[in-house]
Amino acid sequence: MEYLFNGVKEFNAKDFHEHKELFENLSKKQTPHTLFIGCSDSRIVPNLITKTLPGDLFVIRNIANLVPFYRESDDFLATTSAIEFAVKALNVENILICGHSNCGGCNALFFDEEQLKNIPHTSKWLQLAKSVKDKINLEPNIHNEPAKREWMTEQLNIIEQMNHLFSYPYIKEKYAKKELNILGWYYIIETGEIFNYNIDEQRFIKIE
Ligand SMILES: [Zn+2]
Secondary structure (H helix, E strand, O other), X not given: OHHHHHHHHHHHXXXXXXXHHHHHHOXXXXXXXXXXXXXXXXXXXXXXXXXXXXXXXXXXXXXXXXXXXXXXXXXXXXXXXXXXXHHHHOOOXXXXXXXXXXXXXXXXXXXXXHHHHOOHHHHHHXXXXXXXXXXXXXXXXXXXXXXXXXXXXXXXXXXXXXHHHOOOHHHHHHHHOXXXXXXXXXXXXXXXXXEEEEXXXXXXEEOO
16 A cells, blocks of 8 residues: 555655646635546546546546436435535536446446345445346347447446436526536547537547
8 A cells, every 4th residue: 555655745746846836726716617427437537538637627436427316315415415516506517427438337237136235235326227227128139249238338328327417407407508518428448539429419429
């Protein structure tokens, strides 16, 4: 664990100084432009892939970048309260759902009972993506094509979570007034490519 302490020392000696003025400006308040909802996966680094700085992104990370339906229950408050705070208190301009390739959470949707027994909390959390699983299960022969199932699940999951956002009355209202953008991105880890979901065309289009 020594590398964690060394990292802090290096941050203080180097990076902090490079952005000293920025940190001073941020000391009293934050005005992030974007709520970034991403997977907890260690390979997703929100500020790196968006070339943003401290203060730019308000971030929610959870297994498989899921958004609970509006007030479906009083569970899952860590995610729903952060959405509420970002939109109603911080007035972010964008909500970005960022899914990714090789997502362990999306893959776990298809675990069997025995595998799920070891991860009961994850299993409960993943119920939020039940509609994704149900839709994928309707695809003929999909379980014989693991690679196809993987990317289809990951992409469909992004679209489903965007839909869940629209179940929040205050998000729907701001979106209708064009005060809020809703974005869905699919990030490919090994190529660095990001595909943006075009709501009108209903397809992912590479950002370039
Ligand atoms: Zn993931």
